[in-house]
Amino acid sequence: MDDRKKKILQAVIDEYVSSAEPVSSSALVEKYNLNYSSATVRNELAELEKSGYLDKTHTSSGRVPSEKGYRFYVDELIKDDDISLEEMKYIQTKLDAKVNEIEDLAKIATTTLSEITHYTTVAIGPKPEKQIIEEIKFVLLGSRMLMVVIVTDSGLVKETIIKYDEDITQNQVETLNNLFNAKLKGKPLSKIDKPMEEYILAEITYSVDVIKPIIEQINRIVEEAGTIYLEGANKSFDLPEFKSLELAKNFVNVLDEKELMLDILDSGVAKDINVYIGDENDKEELKDFSVVTFKHSVGDKDLGTIGIIGPKRMNYSKVISVMKYISKKINESKKGE
Amino acid sequence: MDDRKKKILQAVIDEYVSSAEPVSSSALVEKYNLNYSSATVRNELAELEKSGYLDKTHTSSGRVPSEKGYRFYVDELIKDDDISLEEMKYIQTKLDAKVNEIEDLAKIATTTLSEITHYTTVAIGPKPEKQIIEEIKFVLLGSRMLMVVIVTDSGLVKETIIKYDEDITQNQVETLNNLFNAKLKGKPLSKIDKPMEEYILAEITYSVDVIKPIIEQINRIVEEAGTIYLEGANKSFDLPEFKSLELAKNFVNVLDEKELMLDILDSGVAKDINVYIGDENDKEELKDFSVVTFKHSVGDKDLGTIGIIGPKRMNYSKVISVMKYISKKINESKKGE
DNA sequence: GTTAGCACTTTTGTGTTCAGAGTGCTAACT
């Protein structure tokens, strides 16, 4: 593919991304100051179409990028500095917010990404099983509320509260602290299984009623730790793709299926940024969309994966540029902590 | 208004609520086994229209309830036991879930309400200023993470984490516990103002760097405590009212304005259940919708307010029945705790 | 290799027509 073809393909995609309308030869000449006539451009467009990079919606319509076209664009033509000074500043202030829980940081990154790109973003934290329990602490609130706090090596802090019908003594709290730390510290953050439960129950001399709810709640925490969150689902409704309400509803339904989202975010291979365009998505429901995911981290601490879901006609340059920038900034700013 | 008119008005509303189409005289006769001919019904409809309870979309169309019609329906015709056995059971299992934080209970109620009614629900917790701090506790996690836990009389438990660059001693934690409890216990949950901040700073002998972030985070918690949450925003897209995407977008935007939502939920007067139909809403943005709010509580503990936002063509009977049932069940089941 | 020019294709918007759904009213019936 020669330079002129690349230039034209890029122009078609840029134009289509911003207008969502099939792109005509004359529009290209006018807006992208190509030094050729529309007739020449038309010839090139015809060839690009023959090689599969472009499509037409009907015989006499303008051109629309094909998935192959987008793929070529993402692989070869993308700019990864498509981010303005204002955007950088905005990201910086957002990330500077005094947050102390690692989950909050991830959430802020997800929100910011959605705000800047205007696409829907989803995120999951690091897999619970990959995190190591560093400390588990029992704290008595009043005399009948027990708080359980679990701290993991990746900086995750999760807590829950159990209410009892009887007073809990400081003594009991000590015992619990000792027992649970002895058994769980250094282990991966996963549910307490039957054998472990039996062991703990056997070990404790006093009432089962105290222990049972603790185990129940710890298991709930673990489950919750793998939770996904979602930002800017409504943003997608501004897209002309969704002028059919049918499609919009489908989209919302996809987002609602947590399992599906988990799979998608998990499927990202080792690469830092993964782009799935239309049919490249494994899931049938996403064949009409594009998904971009990236793993982020602070130093060597995994922060989980963030994904963007948008139309195939996504602004890949901007999305990837912003992702890279956020990723870099998170890593830099918080490394010392 | 005589009985027959009431019966017909009720039939028109019930039919319109389920079909969203203007209701014709013949449809009424057929589906609501009225023992009159369509001509008679037409006469009644004409009178109901003259008195303002019904509208027409054009001269020869069927009838549509007016806001006055809905208001009459809500005030006079509503059934408050419009809830099935299955629904009761579903609510019961949901509420039986082992949750221990009062906020989670409110969240479950909100979600369940949305699931059963298929409308969008929003909720706010009790106003922070109305809650009294019962205990404030500092917990050291590892050696450089400090967790602050605040417990209020209404059962709210809020916590946050502060990370330091230097080790914190158990001694310091004790001092903090004593100082903050001495100053804040029994006070309403509100931001720490300047004088109080100065006082605390003066009182503490060691580094300001330890205290500053604590105050910062406590204030953040307080702010967050008044937060609203939202459930089932996407459900509304199934409504035929939203066949115009324009309206759908507006609706989403309304939901996005947290301030607005807060106002609406706050404005509920002392009554247990408040219904605002169309123009009865203070906010311009909600003139096309109806809002139903209710305060809920466990025993004498305020749990905050839940609201339902839906089309004026809302199933008021069902919504109110379900609200009442949930409210009753929450109160019953958790009273002992 | 490039481009002006034009025939050809398809979409989109507009006006028109026509059937269908409902009402309102009149006149007859109980």
Added chain:
DNA sequence: AGTTAGCACTCTGAACACAAAAGTGCTAAC
């Protein structure tokens, strides 16, 4: 009195035709 059958009238919405607009592809000339 109240009820109802019957019919004229109104409005909507779907179907169709037609014209204008937007583009392309191709040819022939530069």
